[in-house]
Amino acid sequence: MLKEVFISLVSKYSQDKEYIDSLWNEVVKNHGKKNRHYHNLSHLENLYSNLLAVKKEILDWDIVLFALFYHDYIYNALKQDNEERSAQKAIKIFSSLSIDPDRIELCKKMILATKGHQVSKSNDINYFTDADLSILGSSWTVYETYYKNVKKEYKYYPDFMYNKGRVNVLKHFINMPRIFKTDYFYSKFEKQAKNNLQQEIGLLS
Structure with a gap:
């Protein structure tokens, strides 16, 4: 299910099937590492099912989905900067997809918000961190x-x-x-x- 969601999402921003497949394979590779017992694809599936329930309330569904796939892209229990590094990786990828800078900034804030889960002025961010x-x-x-x-x-x-x-x-x-x-x-x-x-x-x- 997640693969179809990801491919459909990124296909809106790129026609390069090989590149899209490589991005998905990297998501799978990172979330499938042996040291990930919770922060894995099952977590993303749970997050997606909870977000679907409030989809009609979300203003920028694509950006929420991008945040879903990249908020735990980098995860090392020994480090304190996982969210920052995940956001940096996401920004690099989104720039390659020519996504609007304001939307990239929203996604960055969404990913960083999973560090403290505080109230945000953006309701999209609040829905995302709540689902998380x-x-x-x-x-x-x-x-x-x-x-x-x-x-x-x-x-x-x-x-x-x-x-x-x-x-x-x-x-x-x-x-x-x-x-x-x-x-x-x-x-x-x-x-x-x-x-x-x-x-x-x-x-x-």
Whole structure:
């Protein structure tokens, strides 16, 4: 499914089938790396299905899709600049596709917004970051698989270090006035997300 979405998207901006295929193959290669237990193609599929539900509310659907495919393009659990490097890679590709600079800037902001998930003036960005966090409000069974996969990505760290850092991240979300900025995602996921985060903190403390 994702391949068809990607090919259809990029084909609007390039007629070079070989180039389009190479871009898709790079997306698959990066998201299929062995150290990616959560930040992989399954995450992109989940993100896409959640965004589809609010497609009619999104102003620039193509840019949201581009952000979907490139927001975790670079991912290394040992680094702190994954979003910045992913955005840089995205900008380079979008420039090659002759996408309007203002739209490239929006996509850059969208990718960088996944670092802190703060409220944005752009509702497209809010929908995107909410969809990115939708896993937090899933059923406990699904959430359990998610947090175990995240831990696998940080296997380089001893438990005492990982647990402390993870609790800080979870508390960051719990202490937000709202985890989900848009009403749609808030009503659907907020309550369950808070419960899941609190339960994981209990397991880590």
